[in-house]
Amino acid sequence: MGDFLSIAISIAFHGLALAMVLYLISVGLSVTMGLMGFVNLAHGAFAMAGGYAMTTLMNRYGAPFWLALVAAVVIVGFASLVLERVLYRRFYGGGELNQVLLTMGLIFMSVGAATYFWGPVAQPIQLPQALRGQIDLGVRDFPVYRSFLILCGALLVTALWLALERTRFGVRVRAAVDNLAMAQTLGVNTSRLFALAFGLGSALAALGGGLGAELLAITPGYALDNLVYFLIVVAVGGLGSIRGPFVAALILGVADTAFKYAAPELGAFFIYALTMGLLLWRPRGIFGPA
């Protein structure tokens, strides 16, 4: 019994860490899709870019972990703003098909570009001393890195929730997600709102990509390989929601870890079956519009 509990705790813990990474990356996508109605399949590329930027700064230029991470987030955030203005903006309110095609094209470009600059092998990541090893959290020892991920995730989730509830930016985002035309009539500069939300979401994705580099390896195929998981978090959580993807990421993270442990020969099959069931039960997501 003690053994089972220990395993359960371990699964919950690792699942939680994975959930945090998935959430960080996907929350931006949820807002983009709920706010701009834009199916951005290439969102994972921002996470990948964050991962590559961070590891390159660390491995090639010897930058310390924290600096590299922050720099990566900032770089990707700005790059995403440019991309939004130059490219994405043309397709808001347009047909879904064009958005799918555009972002599929971007994914393919990211795969090719990453292969060109960094080669096909996963980027090695050197965790700083502070994040290595184990830490005693009372009940038992846990890896420091994963504990840190969970802590980071929790802090960020809280910060996001507060931002959404308390700041003017947050109110505007919520209003625009709820009823775009109305928000525009009320004087919200939706074009700037979209850009900011997009930039923030991409920056968060870069953060998730960098932080989560040990869990989701930084390879050229990153955006394509992990796409389904990011989409699951968003679709199951509910577009435009901040809370929904959190719950969905928890379910997905823990379920994935549990299944990989308990039934590795079935792989992600049950995850997909679970996703299908959840979407049939709640087609607009658990926290989506009714």
Added chain:
Amino acid sequence: MSAGLETQGLYKSFGALAVANAIDFRLERGARHALIGPNGAGKTSFVNLVTGALRPGAGRILLGGEDVTSLPQAARVKRGLVRTFQINALFRRLSVLENVTLAIAERDGVAEDFVRPAGRHRAVIEEAFALLERLGLAEEALRPVSELAYGRQRMTEIAVALGLAPKVLLLDEPAAGVPSGETATIVDLIERLPSEISVLIIEHDMELVFRLARRITVLVQGSVLVEGTPREIADDPRVRQVYLGERRHA
């Protein structure tokens, strides 16, 4: 003799808002009936409930005496319950003729044929074109709907509805958005509709209502306020208050 269309205790709410509050309504056969009321009264919701686009919380809907409450929208259409939309719902990139032939093909069951080319069903095409001729749309038959003037598009909307050989026709604000120069043809068309068809018009334009309707129902906040002949409605103080009251707030 059963009514063309009847609702009994029709009820629908969204949360705390009751858009249909136990509505009892009768549309007699061959009627020219108007449904009026201030904005948000629930008129379009009523049409959606009756046609099956919206499921009621409670109540019954009878079409020609038959209970259709649990039937899906398509089945009601097959039984002759046809509507037009307040904002045109047409196949904008397709031609006017194609819009109508699609409707007639559905009515006739021709649309299930996946082998023979559509063009072989000549009868459908001829009937569609004849309908367009009667409505004065023949000149533009092969033009895409999106290229037509808005008033002509509205006419196409009605043409599609007529192509379905309706027994009960629900016109949701047929003149809405139409420039005043073009409304005459629409009004004319409605006046010339065959007398066997039971027609319910939802309208804001009082002139139109008093010209076309023989009976009027006033809907306010999901409930029937009063029903009667145009004269009775015009003289009813409650109706005046509902509209006057609105104007005072404007």
Added chain:
Amino acid sequence: MPDARRSMLDAFARRHRLHVLEGLPWGVAIAAYFAFPDYLALGAQILAVIIFALSVDLVLGYAGIVTLGQAAFFGTGAYTAGILAANGWGEPLTGLLAAGAMAGAIGLLSGAIILRTSGLTLLMQTLVVAAMLYEAANKGGRITGGSDGLQGMDVWPILGKFRFDMFGHTAYLYCLAVLAVAWIAVRALVHSAFGRSLTGIRENVTRMHAIGAPVDRRKLVVYTVSAVLAGVSGGLIAQTTQFVGLGVLSLERSGTILIMLIIGGVGQLYGAFIGVPLYMIAQDRFSTIDPTYWYFWIGLFMVLMVVFAPGGVLGFFTRRRARRDKP
């Protein structure tokens, strides 16, 4: 009825008539057989994949269902034909029928479950179905060969006589014949009243409901037919290459077939005949020059296309003709 009106109706009623230009792809295909004897293997694959693109065009271009999971049916067909051939039953024609039937069954089953949704949810569900099958194939190593792929296929000669040779002669003509049959079926479907109603579903589904069309049933029918075609395409690929890898079920496969169709043009039947050869020949040429970065260039091409020429090659010509015809 005045003559002008009668001829207008006649033109409307004759839209399905075979146009001279429609013989062009077949002329090219037959000419290619003689002109490029060294490339028949690639040619056979192109012909097979055109069937796949046609299946996507049916569902996407005509019915307007946006899906990223067509590889599910393609892959099912490929594995069905492959597994049969690897386990003693190498008869190609029945193998192909089995491939189509299996894929159609999966299409019918999944479609019945997921087609009630739309938008992102539907897109997700199509992805999930394909992903589930991918996992099943990946882990079902004993039957499917897992990540190494299915080996040991032994495909018998067609009709007992036409052996699959090294140069692809048989494969090419086999694929051409199957494509011809598929094309006849798709063309008939698209021009039929049923096919026209699919266009209606794509253009305005609310209106389709309001004219009494059984929309859900129609969508399911076209989805299943599309799945059968995709399965046949997969089966052909398996039989002519004598190998099935996991890639047939991948998201990448679903993405690339979409790209191929878009290049040619969606919803106009011949987009498949233009886009697939262009893509596959370009990829073939590119792989000799610079295999690793193909994805970058095709991705860039995609992006540019969506921005500047969303209708694909056919769309470009239609727009030009429309501009010329305007008074």
